[in-house]
Structures are given as structure tokens and as C-alpha cells.
Amino acid sequence: MRLINTKTLELKEYWGSDIPRYAILSHTWEEEEVTFQQLTQLPREEVAKFKGFKKIERTCQLAERSGIEWAWVDTCCIDKSSSAELTEAINSMFRWYQESAVCFAYLSDLRNDRRKEGGWKVKGGEKSSPNEGQGADKRGVEKEEVGERKKWEGDQWSENWNKENGKTRKEGDAESRAGASDASSNTDNGLTWRQRVDKYAACRWFTRGWTLQELIAPRRLGFYNQDWVFEGEKDKLSSELAEITRINKRVLNNAALLSTIPVAQRMSWAANRQTTRAEDMAYCLLGIFGVQIPMLYGEGSKAFIRLQEEIIKESNDLSLFAWRAGASSQKHWGVLALSPQDFADCASIELWDDAMYNDEFAVTSKGLRVTPASGGALRLGKDETFVLSLRCYRQGSDKDLGIFLRKHGCDVFTRVFPDALADVQDTRKETTGAKGRVFYISKMVSPVLSVVLSSSHRNGIDLSWAKEALKKARFRLDHEAGIHPVGHWDTQRSMFLTQGTRELSCRVQFAPFGDSSERPLVLDCQLRDGELSASFVVGGSSGKPAKGSVLQKRDSRGKLVDWLEAKVVQKAVKGQPVYFVDVDVLPVF
Structure with missing residues (x-):
């Protein structure tokens, strides 16, 4: 993992358990983002001209003021010219956000509505930006802050932060005091819940794919508007965020619940x-x-x-x-x-x-x-x-x-x-x-x-008529061993699907109901050159099996009479030719 030193803006690589505590930036990509090559190869004064450099700069400033020495920004911490490195980074991205000490979400199109609330210094009776007429160090950090320095969210962000990191309130205040004016403001600015939802929902950050995991994964996440003024913390805005994203509040506050x-x-x-x-x-x-x-x-x-x-x-x-x-x-x-x-x-x-x-x-x-x-x-x-x-x-x-x-x-x-x-x-x-x-x-x-x-039934061999007719003759379809080839058989439609072929041999065996003395009956179908013939085969262990499209049986007087007759009818089904095999069951007296 490649990290930025928040003091020098120099990059350094870390691996595994050696990775130090770091802050991480979540944002939407815009024009003139600073790449890895630009940050490492161009003079600093040239890099500073890129619009995206401000985001790197402010991320490092906020991290440093929170007592964090390292930061990660996706634009410049990944060498995207290396496909191997890019693959590793994308597969590790969720974990990197999850393991960050804090995440800063920058909403570049969220207008700063707090300029009228005393967040700006009054000079000569007019309100102006802290940057106007003020000196700045080499990273653009203002030397003179505005008003009394407050902590994020009325001390709640800082106090919780200090408890988690084993610091006293006084020690934590000292670390964050310098940057408090950037991170302090009234979180709702007098807006109703619905107004806050509409305000944040209009931001592009909530429409991008990558920011979805960047919202869920971090344990600590703070939102900043286009002027880098703190808007609120994820857990305090969870109700609004759940409404915008449809993500359960429990998951927003605990990414470990994702699997549930x-x-x-x-x-x-x-x-x-x-x-x-x-x-x-x-x-x-x-x-x-x-x-x-x-x-x-x-x-x-x-x-x-x-x-x-x-x-x-x-x-x-x-x-x-x-x-x-x-x-x-x-x-x-x-x-x-x-x-x-x-x-x-x-x-x-x-x-x-x-x-x-x-x-x-x-x-x-x-x-x-x-x-x-x-x-x-x-x-x-x-x-x-x-x-x-x-x-x-x-x-x-x-x-x-x-x-x-x-x-x-x-x-x-x-x-x-x-x-x-x-x-x-x-x-x-x-x-x-x-x-x-x-x-x-x-x-x-x-x-x-x-x-x-849609035309898979073309030249299909439909046995539904035969199946119903043989029921009257007390024969049932033997599903267990009586269908060949089983791969072409459609059980629901009682049809062999030929997939349009003009050549197919298939058979279906029918077993007699109950304890009948009748032998199994096979209906044999032969599709040759687009013409279908159907015949019966009477199975059994003794004697030569009878075969033909017409089977005979002795009536009550001992006379041989026609009993079963197989017929083939071709019909159009949904515009495709289908062969229907019908069976006439003749009375035997």
C-alpha cells in the first residue's frame, strides 16, 4: 500500500502489518486529477497547478491535524500504468477503506451554505474568505484561522476519536485544535430532515459506483462541502444517508453486517x-x-x-x-x-x-x-x-x-x-x-x-395424444426407464424436442396398470428425412415381440382383431411444424 506523508507529501510503500494508521479520501473524479507519475516526476510547483492537487493537500492537512501521519488518495497512490498493481488495488479497495483511521468524503458540488453564519472573518465591515490577504505556508494551510477554534460536531467527533485512541480529552484537543475551524459548523444549518436529504441527494458523490463501498466500509467518515467545511459525520447522518441510498442504517454503521x-x-x-x-x-x-x-x-x-x-x-x-x-x-x-x-x-x-x-x-x-x-x-x-x-x-x-x-x-x-x-x-x-x-x-x-x-419445438414429436389414449387402455408412461433419448424429452409437454433436426430415433415405454398380465408396450418413433413413422413393440421374455403400427389381440371369441393403431399427424404450432402421434384404442369383445 502506497501512502502519502502528510507533512512532506512524499510517497512511501508499506506492506501487511507494517502499514501505519492512515486517513483516506473519498471523492468523485474531476478534471486535472494528479496521477502517480505526475506527483513523483513533476516539480512540486507544477503539480500544484492541477485542480486535483487541492484535494490531496487538504486531505493531508486534515489528517495531520487529527494526529495522523499518513494519508491515501486513489488518484496518486496507485500506479495505474501497472495492470498488476491496479488489479491488486481494486481487489483491496474495500479493505483499505475499512481499515482506515478516518475517511474524508469530499462533496465537490455541495454548496457551502454556512458563509452567512459567521464562519468567515469580517474585514473592513465585509465578510471575506480566510485566504484573502492572509499568508499561507507551502501546502496552502492558512496561518490565521477564523474565530474561536471548535472541534467537529460540538466536540463529539473529537471526544469519540480520543476515547478510541486512548488519549485524554486535553491531548486530543491539542491535536485537532489547529484544524477545528475547517471541521466545525452547525450540522443542519436550520434545515429540516427532508431538506437535508434533498440537499445531499443532489450531490454527484451519491450517484457514482465507487463511492458506494467508500460510504459503507469506513468506521469513521466525515462529509465536507465544496469549501472543505465539515457537514457532518456518517453515524450522525445515518437516517438521511439511509433514505438517499436505501442502505440499512445498521450496515452504514457496521460494515461487518454486510454478509447478513x-x-x-x-x-x-x-x-x-x-x-x-x-x-x-x-x-x-x-x-x-x-x-x-x-x-x-x-x-x-x-x-x-x-x-x-x-x-x-x-x-x-x-x-x-x-x-x-x-x-x-x-x-x-x-x-x-x-x-x-x-x-x-x-x-x-x-x-x-x-x-x-x-x-x-x-x-x-x-x-x-x-x-x-x-x-x-x-x-x-x-x-x-x-x-x-x-x-x-x-x-x-x-x-x-x-x-x-x-x-x-x-x-x-x-x-x-x-x-x-x-x-x-x-x-x-x-x-x-x-x-x-x-x-x-x-x-x-x-x-x-x-x-x-423459440423454435426448439420445430419438427418436435408430441406424444401427449398417445399418452392420454393409452391411459384408456390401462397403460401408464414409465418415466424411470422408458424414455430414450432422455436428453430430448420435455416432460411437461410430453414431447421429444428435435431442435429442428430431420433425423431422430426415439421410443417411450408404457407399463400396464396394477397387476395386469399385459406385457410392457413400447411406442417407437423414427424420424427420417423429415418424415415420421410410429409403431408399437410389445415387450416380454417369451416369444417374438409383436411389432407394427397396428397391434392385434384376440377377442372374447378367440378371433384376432385390431386393438391399437398408431397414427402420425403433422400440425403447425406457433408457426413451426410438429408431429403428433395419436393412438386409436379399438374395443375388444
Whole structure:
């Protein structure tokens, strides 16, 4: 970690346990920020001409007056020309803010409303800035302060500081007295709570991605307006900050509680924030979720996908999938969100139980693999959908939330209706074919792939008619061992999905009900060059199995009569050709 000496403004590197106490700056980047190369290579008088130098200067001044010898400012303490150093810094950023002795948050666009309150020295009957007509040392520190020197927040900041650092009130006063006029003022200036909320909410600092962790992580954080006049301390403004950011006050005052907050709720804090580079929208959230990923500038929004994949490795919290997308013509979606903006309405999401009790899920090359601990992971929804319970709810509601899924083959699903969350209580129990079985949900679905998936039933082989007809003949579908190839089978629709191919061999076995003396019955389908034929095969250990599209059986008089007849009908389903296999069950007397 590279730190600035608050007296000399020289940089020095520290590692591990050797890192001394330091102050840290939180701010928004603007024009003419001072880089590492500029601070170390240019003459000081040249560096001082940059607008951003003032922030470095004032940070060091405030730190020194608080008895802190070192400071950290992101603009100049990171050598961004080194990708390795930049990666280490971004992955360590949350911890650096958390371990700082104090953080100064500079709100560069927050107007100083205290100029009319005696915070300025009167010269010749007119109020003027302390800088006017006054000498300054080499760091621009005013030699003459205004009025009686007070301590931050009516002594509360200083008194608490001294207690934490084992100092007497007198010793602490001596350290901070010199800078007290910069850090003192009436914290509300006569404003109502709502006026304070509106005043701070208008600041750009509350709209940037990186400042989210810089608000939560520090134990001690003080806000300064554009004239570096102290506005208030985080714990004293926690009510206003919670209203602006939607972050729980307990978390604002204790970052250690972050892990107790549902993933979806934490994501919602970043929903209305922006970063200059698309990748930073993911990188700035690493500390919020306690994960680390390599920096790959140039990958764009894929960084946010990698962030979610890393969260999945560390947490079993299904609320990660409680996002909602905006209106779109795209039908099929992946289970991962495209942006924190998709979590905008997740601020009230809560978990039913500890996430450790949820079903196991993991990211694989096939998609998100879900391993149900019981048979309740999937339920039947409406319009040929399944519903996956996310084991979470909204504050003030008792509804278990879920997402809508559509099946593609035996075990692969995509998300559908991404603009809505399902009410799990409105669904039916899962089908026998879905119970307790490992399944996969696509991570991402591109618009092109969505179109392809929308026609996945093209040349499909639908056996729903045959299934219902054979029920009348006292035969049931044997789900355990009677479906081949199982990877193409859609249980809910009783259909083999051919993915548009014109060549496929498939079969389904039906077992007789109860203790019937009937032998198992196999319905064999052969798709060749776009033409489907269907025939029966009667199984058994003795004799040659009967086979054909028409099966015969002896009636009560011993005469052979037609009993079952398989037929194929082609129909258009949503504009795509589908083969329907029907079965005529003829009466046997």
C-alpha cells in the first residue's frame, strides 16, 4: 500500500502489518486529477497547478491535524500504468477503506451554505474568505484561522476519536485544535430532515459506483462541502444517508453486517449508480460481496456476469436471481442479470431462512446447475412454464418469490417473463419427471439464441395424444426407464424436442396398470428425412415381440382383431411444424 506523508507529501510503500494508521479520501473524479507519475516526476510547483492537487493537500492537512501521519488518495497512490498493481488495488479497495483511521468524503458540488453564519472573518465591515490577504505556508494551510477554534460536531467527533485512541480529552484537543475551524459548523444549518436529504441527494458523490463501498466500509467518515467545511459525520447522518441510498442504517454503521443482507438487496444499492467504464460497475462491488476477480478492461458488461458467477461460488443465496428486466421483445433469457439496474426494485427483498439451507447450485459450462435437496425445487406454472422458488420475499408480504422457466429438452431451462417474479403459492406441485432431478438453467441467452430457442419445438414429436389414449387402455408412461433419448424429452409437454433436426430415433415405454398380465408396450418413433413413422413393440421374455403400427389381440371369441393403431399427424404450432402421434384404442369383445 502506497501512502502519502502528510507533512512532506512524499510517497512511501508499506506492506501487511507494517502499514501505519492512515486517513483516506473519498471523492468523485474531476478534471486535472494528479496521477502517480505526475506527483513523483513533476516539480512540486507544477503539480500544484492541477485542480486535483487541492484535494490531496487538504486531505493531508486534515489528517495531520487529527494526529495522523499518513494519508491515501486513489488518484496518486496507485500506479495505474501497472495492470498488476491496479488489479491488486481494486481487489483491496474495500479493505483499505475499512481499515482506515478516518475517511474524508469530499462533496465537490455541495454548496457551502454556512458563509452567512459567521464562519468567515469580517474585514473592513465585509465578510471575506480566510485566504484573502492572509499568508499561507507551502501546502496552502492558512496561518490565521477564523474565530474561536471548535472541534467537529460540538466536540463529539473529537471526544469519540480520543476515547478510541486512548488519549485524554486535553491531548486530543491539542491535536485537532489547529484544524477545528475547517471541521466545525452547525450540522443542519436550520434545515429540516427532508431538506437535508434533498440537499445531499443532489450531490454527484451519491450517484457514482465507487463511492458506494467508500460510504459503507469506513468506521469513521466525515462529509465536507465544496469549501472543505465539515457537514457532518456518517453515524450522525445515518437516517438521511439511509433514505438517499436505501442502505440499512445498521450496515452504514457496521460494515461487518454486510454478509447478513440478501444479495439482491445489496445489488439494489448500486442500481442507480454509474461508472465511467462499464467494467467498473462490477469491479466497484467486489468488496460489497466479499469476492475477488481479475481485472479485464475491455470486456465491457461481461465483468458483471463474472461478478455474479463469483458470488455464486461464495453464497447459496437464491435472491441473486430475483432481478427483473425492462420491457423487451426477447422471449428467452439467462438466469444472470445484465446490470445492477435490473435489481432496482429489490431493496425490500428478505430471505426466509439462512441461505446455507437452500438447494445447491453451481456454475458449469452447461449453465447454472441446480441440485435439489428435495422434490420441491420446481413447480408447474402457467403457459407451459415451470417456477423456481428463490426462497425470499418482500418486506410486508408473505409470498414466496420465484422466477418463470421454460424447458428445452430433458434438463435445460431458460428464464421467461423476466419482467415479473412468480408467486410460488399460485403454482402446482412439481411433476414426477422433475422431482429431485438435477437440472440446468442457461446463464446467458443472446437475442439470436432466444429466436432459435423459440423454435426448439420445430419438427418436435408430441406424444401427449398417445399418452392420454393409452391411459384408456390401462397403460401408464414409465418415466424411470422408458424414455430414450432422455436428453430430448420435455416432460411437461410430453414431447421429444428435435431442435429442428430431420433425423431422430426415439421410443417411450408404457407399463400396464396394477397387476395386469399385459406385457410392457413400447411406442417407437423414427424420424427420417423429415418424415415420421410410429409403431408399437410389445415387450416380454417369451416369444417374438409383436411389432407394427397396428397391434392385434384376440377377442372374447378367440378371433384376432385390431386393438391399437398408431397414427402420425403433422400440425403447425406457433408457426413451426410438429408431429403428433395419436393412438386409436379399438374395443375388444
